[in-house]
Amino acid sequence: MAAPLGKGTLPLFSPVWGEVVALEKSLMPWSTEPVEVIVIMAGKDESLLPVTMAKKEFTPDELRSLLYNLGVLNLDLSLAGKNKPLTLIVNGCELEPYLTSTQRLLEEKTKELFWGIELIVQATEAEKAILVISTEKRGVLEDLQDLIFTKKNISLEIFPPRYPLDHPVLIRRMLNIPQENSLVVDLPLAVSAYEAVALRQPFMEKVVTITGPAIRNPQNIRARIGTMLEELVTQCDGFAVEPGLIIMGGPLRGQVITSLEVPITRFATGFVFLPERSPFLEGNCLFCGSCIDSCPMGLYPIFICEAVKSRNWQALEDLEAENCIFCGTCSYVCPAHIPHQRYLRRAQERGAK
Amino acid sequence: MRKRSTAFPPHIFGKNYYKNNWDLIVALIPTLVAGALSCGVGSTLLFLLISIMGAALAEIIFSFALSQSFSLDDGWSVSLGLLTALLLPPSSPLYIPALVAALGVLFGKAIPGGLGKSVFSPLPLAFILAFFLFPGILSYSWPSLEEGAQTVIRAKSWLELFLMSSGNQALGSYSLLAILLGTVYLILRNSLSLPVTLSYLLGASLLLFFPRIPLAQQLFANDALFFAVFLVPLAGTAPLTIRGKLIYGFIAGLFSVPLRLYLGPVLGLIFSLPFANALVPLLNFILLPKARKYLFQKVEFSFKRVQIPGLKGLSFSLPPFLRKKEKSQDMPSGEEKGKEAGIQEYKGDVAEFCSFCTEVLPECGDYLRKSRQKGWQFFHFVDPEGTQGGMILAPLEETPFPVEGKKFMHLSCLMVRKERRKQGIGRALVDLALKRAGGLGISVLGHKDLIPPSFLEHLGFKNVAKRGPFVLFSYGSSEAQVGFSPSPPKTEERREKAVLEVVLPPYCSFLIREYRKVLSSLNLGGERVEISERLILTKEEMADFPYWGIYLNRKPLATGLMESERLKEKVLKRLKAEKVEG
Numbered sequence: 009m010a011a012p013l014g015k016g017t018l019p020l021f022s023p024v025w026g027e028v029v030a031l032e033k034s035l036m037p038w039s040t041e042p043v044e045v046i047v048i049m050a051g052k053d054e055s056l057l058p059v060t061m062a063k064k065e066f067t068p069d070e071l072r073s074l075l076y077n078l079g080v081l082n083l084d085l086s087l088a089g090k091n092k093p094l095t096l097i098v099n100g101c102e103l104e105p106y107l108t109s110t111q112r113l114l115e116e117k118t119k120e121l122f123w124g125i126e127l128i129v130q131a132t133e134a135e136k137a138i139l140v141i142s143t144e145k146r147g148v149l150e151d152l153q154d155l156i157f158t159k160k161n162i163s164l165e166i167f168p169p170r171y172p173l174d175h176p177v178l179i180r181r182m183l184n185i186p187q188e189n190s191l192v193v194d195l196p197l198a199v200s201a202y203e204a205v206a207l208r209q210p211f212m213e214k215v216v217t218i219t220g221p222a223i224r225n226p227q228n229i230r231a232r233i234g235t236m237l238e239e240l241v242t243q244c245d246g247f248a249v250e251p252g253l254i255i256m257g258g259p260l261r262g263q264v265i266t267s268l269e270v271p272i273t274r275f276a277t278g279f280v281f282l283p284e285r286s287p288f289l290e291g292n293c294l295f296c297g298s299c300i301d302s303c304p305m306g307l308y309p310i311f312i313c314e315a316v317k318s319r320n321w322q323a324l325e326d327l328e329a330e331n332c333i334f335c336g337t338c339s340y341v342c343p344a345h346i347p348h349q350r351y352l353r354r355a356q357e358r359g360a361k
Numbered sequence: 362m363r364k365r366s367t368a369f370p371p372h373i374f375g376k377n378y379y380k381n382n383w384d385l386i387v388a389l390i391p392t393l394v395a396g397a398l399s400c401g402v403g404s405t406l407l408f409l410l411i412s413i414m415g416a417a418l419a420e421i422i423f424s425f426a427l428s429q430s431f432s433l434d435d436g437w438s439v440s441l442g443l444l445t446a447l448l449l450p451p452s453s454p455l456y457i458p459a460l461v462a463a464l465g466v467l468f469g470k471a472i473p474g475g476l477g478k479s480v481f482s483p484l485p486l487a488f489i490l491a492f493f494l495f496p497g498i499l500s501y502s503w504p505s506l507e508e509g510a511q512t513v514i515r516a517k518s519w520l521e522l523f524l525m526s527s528g529n530q531a532l533g534s535y536s537l538l539a540i541l542l543g544t545v546y547l548i549l550r551n552s553l554s555l556p557v558t559l560s561y562l563l564g565a566s567l568l569l570f571f572p573r574i575p576l577a578q579q580l581f582a583n584d585a586l587f588f589a590v591f592l593v594p595l596a597g598t599a600p601l602t603i604r605g606k607l608i609y610g611f612i613a614g615l616f617s618v619p620l621r622l623y624l625g626p627v628l629g630l631i632f633s634l635p636f637a638n639a640l641v642p643l644l645n646f647i648l649l650p651k652a653r654k655y656l657f658q659k660v661e662f663s664f665k666r667v668q669i670p671g672l673k674g675l676s677f678s679l680p681p682f683l684r685k686k687e688k689s690q691d692m693p694s695g696e697e698k699g700k701e702a703g704i705q706e707y708k709g710d711v712a713e714f715c716s717f718c719t720e721v722l723p724e725c726g727d728y729l730r731k732s733r734q735k736g737w738q739f740f741h742f743v744d745p746e747g748t749q750g751g752m753i754l755a756p757l758e759e760t761p762f763p764v765e766g767k768k769f770m771h772l773s774c775l776m777v778r779k780e781r782r783k784q785g786i787g788r789a790l791v792d793l794a795l796k797r798a799g800g801l802g803i804s805v806l807g808h809k810d811l812i813p814p815s816f817l818e819h820l821g822f823k824n825v826a827k828r829g830p831f832v833l834f835s836y837g838s839s840e841a842q843v844g845f846s847p848s849p850p851k852t853e854e855r856r857e858k859a860v861l862e863v864v865l866p867p868y869c870s871f872l873i874r875e876y877r878k879v880l881s882s883l884n885l886g887g888e889r890v891e892i893s894e895r896l897i898l899t900k901e902e903m904a905d906f907p908y909w910g911i912y913l914n915r916k917p918l919a920t921g922l923m924e925s926e927r928l929k930e931k932v933l934k935r936l937k938a939e940k941v942e943g
Contacts, residue, residue: 105373253372260371285368288377294477296554297601300649308601311652323655336371343378344477350369 071131071205078204079211081197083132093135095185098125100141100195101167101174104258107278109215110195112228114141115148117199122155124202125162128193135161139195140179142167171260172304172335196277217278218244222251231272237279238268252284260336291344299338299348305331309338313351321358329355376551382436384552388543389443389591395536400451405532408451408458413442415459416466423471437476441465444484444591447533448627454498461491480641482598485634492628531627533591534584544590554594556603557610561589564614565630571622584626585617593634600644608644613637704793707739707751714739714751714774725873728896740793742777742786750777750786754794770798772805773866775812791820806866859936862912863894876911879925883932914939 075081102110129137139162143149156164165183167173176192196215203209212233218240219226225245255262259280299309308327315323329352338348397405416438424431445462469483470476547553565585593613600609616636621629646656707714711729741751755771772794777786794803805817863876873894880892906912911919913935919928
């Protein structure tokens with residue numbers, strides 16, 4: 009439906025058949041120049057019918073262009089360096105509290121997932137693939153290990169369920185693979201890669217978690233891109249309490265949105281509805297050192313905060329503020345609730361100048 | 362509908378320190394009960410009430426004195442009062458707990474910066490001070506060794522010792538069981554820093570190597586455990602990393618061994634803790650390699666914000682009564698000051714007019730002489746020590762900025778010697794200028810290096826227009842519009858050589874010097890560029906150059922001084938663009 013605009017962008021597909029009526033500027037999270045495309049539904053919704061395809065051998069180039077044209081993955085860009093051997097890492101960790109969409113995909117679409125991984129391996133000519141998960145459910149694990157046993161080039165890594173380990177930087181570090189030799193793909197994309205190739209279905213569905221204490225009936229919903237959040241909330245029987253804080257993404261890294269009239273985008277993994285924001289405001293630093301102990305990148309968040317507060321920009325280089333991955337652990341563990349993330353963002357903005 | 366709020370991630374938090382403090386209070390309850398059963402319920406409760414009231418009152422009083430907000434609900438003062446009561450000998454007079462608790466609040470919470478900024482553990486510090494303030498009153502009657510041994514022997518069984526060992530002096534050290542109960546509670550609530558506790562116990566247990574004190578008595582001298590659980594892990598006085606905490610705990614325990622041998626159990630522990638606290642900056646320095654430069658950077662002392670190097674690497678605000686009071690601006694003006702000091706018209710050599718404040722370059726001197734011939738008026742403020750300040754007033758027709766509606770008198774070169782600033786001299790000069798303007802307004806050009814905009818704003822000038830680093834101010838007439846003239850029309854003539862011009866007012870010699878330094882350091886890689894300086898002040902000259910700064914071929918390039926690399930980039934870019942046009 010929409011052509012890609014530049015490097016790193018992907019074609020966009022309308023989730024319904026119809027006619028483009030208008031292009032409007034609208035409010036959308038995570039976008040600088042949001043444009044809403046309004047499509048009027050017309051005719052039969054043919055995309056619901058699965059297309060059965062005769063099995064055909066693809067060359068890697070064909071596969072890549074297929075995945076690209078169907079809006080799933082832009083593999084050319086990540087292969088620009090052509091560093092070999094390449095390792096494909098499929099990120100199946102979902103360690104943000106509340107979110108369970110990846111977990112459900114892993115449980116329900118295990119076979120599809122493995123076919124998808126094989127497809128991406130074929131497309132990228134990667135040497136091997138590693139599926140990284142952090143689940144603890146025994147039944148799921150057994151299924152996975154049975155399937156893994158039959159695959160030669162796919163291996164399984166089980167991480168302890170400790171929060172910031174789902175970040176690509178930390179996954180690479182845990183697996184000891186340098187950045188130029190690895191490609192991290194999120195698990196939902198591997199599933200939709202299978203759907204794209206086998207069923208010729210463009211990227212237009214996304215599993216999102218609608219959860220939080222304010223939701224009456226929390227669910228994982230397979231929603232089409234462009235569906236309004238309001239409809240998903242109605243699907244979950246509405247609110248138990250009127251929410252005070254709506255988070256797009258997980259509660260540790262997500263962005264706050266204030267309206268329910270937000271369409272689902274390809275970046276959405278879930279929406280968390282909390283009754284209200286934490287009432288405790290920033291207190292004095294107590295020098296407990298928990299932020300330093302908990303930082304996965306080995307930074308000293310409190311010193312960076314103090315340097316930013318006193319506008320001591322030279323110190324930021326020594327403190328390596330640019331390495332922060334914004335996992336939010338420091339703010340979570342801080343007994344004084346210091347908003348480290350805000351200061352670190354400021355430090356990085358300053359460093360980028 | 363409930364109000365929806367926005368926030369920066371993360372949106373969920375762990376425990377805050379309020380909860381940690383209240384956990385500590387709950388954990389102290391079994392110890393308190395054991396103490397009350399041993400020493401009498403009524404007296405213990407009275408003791409407790411006095412110390413907690415002392416701590417709470419002290420917090421309220423200090424926060425009013427320092428005009429801070431107090432927060433009794435964080436439980437810090439209450440837990441401090443509780444700890445005070447449990448550490449004191451039950452026989453001490455009733456004003457002692459209130460006093461010690463108040464001192465603890467002073468050292469822990471009322472110090473500049475508030476909670477977390479104290480280097481030393483506040484309670485031991487308060488005890489030490491009280492110990493020296495009231496010698497003899499706050500003393501623990503440590504039973505002699507034989508006596509102590511006998512109390513242990515008198516106990517009927519080990520179980521009794523475990524439940525209620527006597528022979529200790531502090532209220533909180535009667536029952537090992539009670540302390541252990543508190544410890545378990547803290548561990549379950551995840552409020553205890555275990556590395557410090559365990560390593561402290563390890564260090565303190567080296568006392569076992571000194572067989573002067575019987576083993577049984579040592580084992581059931583619960584003070585060490587009480588300290589290790591409730592006092593030593595206090596956040597803020599321990600190093601920041603886990604390794605540091607292990608080392609700190611061990612060292613604190615080690616220090617306590619000799620002091621306990623000679624001062625007695627409780628006093629020994631109290632006196633040993635500050636020694637270990639003093640090592641914390643060193644441990645942080647060793648264990649936080651990336652922060653070394655930051656922790657020990659150059660000392661910066663200013664009156665509003667004090668930065669202490671080494672200790673925490675942090676700065677804090679001074680309480681209001683310690684801040685330097687700003688001198689009142691209502692100093693008598695020049696006329697009232699009498700004969701010795703006052704504003705006079707400057708009659709000496711104009712070239713040396715600015716010499717009391719800055720160095721004057723010969724070009725500037727020439728220029729100033731010329732402008733005097735045109736009718737510019739020079740004033741200076743003189744007192745017995747010499748010239749202290751000065752200004753130049755432009756005649757009305759010479760005002761360099763376009764004026765619509767009303768006429769303005771332009772004031773320039775307003776300067777006061779650095780040592781005599783903030784004493785009303787500048788105000789007196791501006792008052793005179795207003796008088797001279799005779800009902801008309803005054804316009805002044807502010808620049809952070811020349812006439813600071815904040816000073817002009819303070820005097821009541823209004824910010825009218827801004828261009829680059831310069832801010833135009835007006836005073837006295839609000840309707841009139843004063844502004845920078847529009848950019849000059851493009852000159853069509855072509856040059857073989859590019860001309861880089863520095864355009865500045867005549868009196869900022871030091872700026873000229875800086876500009877020269879930067880411009881001469883430019884290595885433009887073969888481009889033929891002529892560098893010249895131009896001093897302007899009058900209206901006609903300002904028409905060509907709308908503002909001061911650097912001009913390339915008469916077109917503005919930069920309004921202020923910048924790094925030579927950036928300047929070079931800019932010059933080369935402009936030259937290239939001109940060539941393309943040509």
